[in-house]
Amino acid sequence: MGNDRKTLIEQKKVIAKKKFSQNFLLDENIINNIIEKSGVDNETGIIEIGPGLGALTKKLIKVAKKMLIYEIDSELIPYLNDFFKEYQNYKLFNKDILKIDVNKDIEEYFFDVNKIIVISNLPYHITTPIIMKFLEDVNGIDSLTLMMQLEVAKRITSEPNTKDYNALSVIIQHQTEPEYLFKVPKSVFYPKPNVDSAVIKLTIRKDIFNNEHKGFYKFVHACFSQRRKTLVNNLYSTYNQFTKQEFIDILTTIGINAMTRAEALELNDFIALYKHFNTIKSEEILIK
The missing domain is CATH 1.10.8.100 (rRNA adenine dimethylase, C-terminal domain)
Known part of the structure; x- marks a missing residue:
């Protein structure tokens, strides 16, 4: 199973599925920029959601201490395992991230990491539920570096008295310090989505008021x-x-x-x- 990612796409052995909002990122410069901005190092535990064909994973796995990878599409699992069979520092799960206990996996596998970072090219249709799951239900996360629809990225990082500022802006800023990093044009994905994307970083706040x-x-x-x-x-x-x-x-x-x-x-x-x-x-x- 030695096919590379582009060959798999060109030969149509892998078809992007709309139901999973799959748009595979292929641009190396953007991938490198995401990794640099995330702050990952060799003492970091990385949680990646929706790796697709592993374009981002292939670089993260070389620099992170450990990785927990969650992919909902069962057809991609054999390819991912083949791509990374020489590495021992990851666990790949064919699971829906919204339906599992991530804390359990963290406790079992990330017991010896210095920090935990979430990095993901998020599926457009469940961006907000995934973010809120990690903010409300998952313990020990230091930051999230996330790619999402441009409109949502602007909303999350917006300031008062702007057209993008809304309840989501306030709720996420309550628990994190959000930073808009850079825009990602739709032309760097396969298949090409209808809208541009952006990468943001959410650093978990330690000073949130202690209320329900x-x-x-x-x-x-x-x-x-x-x-x-x-x-x-x-x-x-x-x-x-x-x-x-x-x-x-x-x-x-x-x-x-x-x-x-x-x-x-x-x-x-x-x-x-x-x-x-x-x-x-x-x-x-x-x-x-």
């Missing part, structure tokens, strides 16, 4: 529920057990104008607003 996340995230989504409406109206629509005047009083107390829209608030404003709101009524009522 789901309540805060529901609150942030409520703030952005209708972009053109004010915070007061959006919050009242979701938490109508309170009066509009109560919301106005909360905003005024922490120095936010009652006519403000969610897109004008920074992360710390949302945290302060949520904490103050939480002191008025019990959390049980808040997140019902």
Whole structure:
């Protein structure tokens, strides 16, 4: 099974599957740039999601201490195992990353690494669920270097008072320090997708406020529920057990104008607003 990746594609032995959002990255310069920006070294444990034909894997496996690789497409597993049969520092799983206990694999295999980095060319249709799984359910991750649809990358890394800034921006910035790295044109993939991509890096924050996340995230989504409406109206629509005047009083107390829209608030404003709101009524009522 000695065929290289391009030959497999040219001979149509491997067909990209739309149901898995498969677009194989083939550009060596972009691959090198991803690895450099990720900060991987020979003491790092790498988690790679959706390696495809292993274009990124073939370089990561040479520089990382260990790799956990998850590929949902069973047809690619024999090729990947053949490509990397000379290496002993990886475990390849034919599993759906959204349905497994990654912590268990980390505990069993990454017991002797200094840091853990996620690196992936994410499937477009499940980008956000994968990111949130690692932020909410997986322990010990230091950073994530991820390629995704350009529009989503801009949203995650956007600043207040910009058109891309929304609830996802706030939620991810709550747990990470996001950095937009570079744009990736659609021409460097096979098959060529309809949109451009971008690579971002999410460094896990160690200073997040110690509150139950789901309540805060529901609150942030409520703030952005209708972009053109004010915070007061959006919050009242979701938490109508309170009066509009109560919301106005909360905003005024922490120095936010009652006519403000969610897109004008920074992360710390949302945290302060949520904490103050939480002191008025019990959390049980808040997140019902």
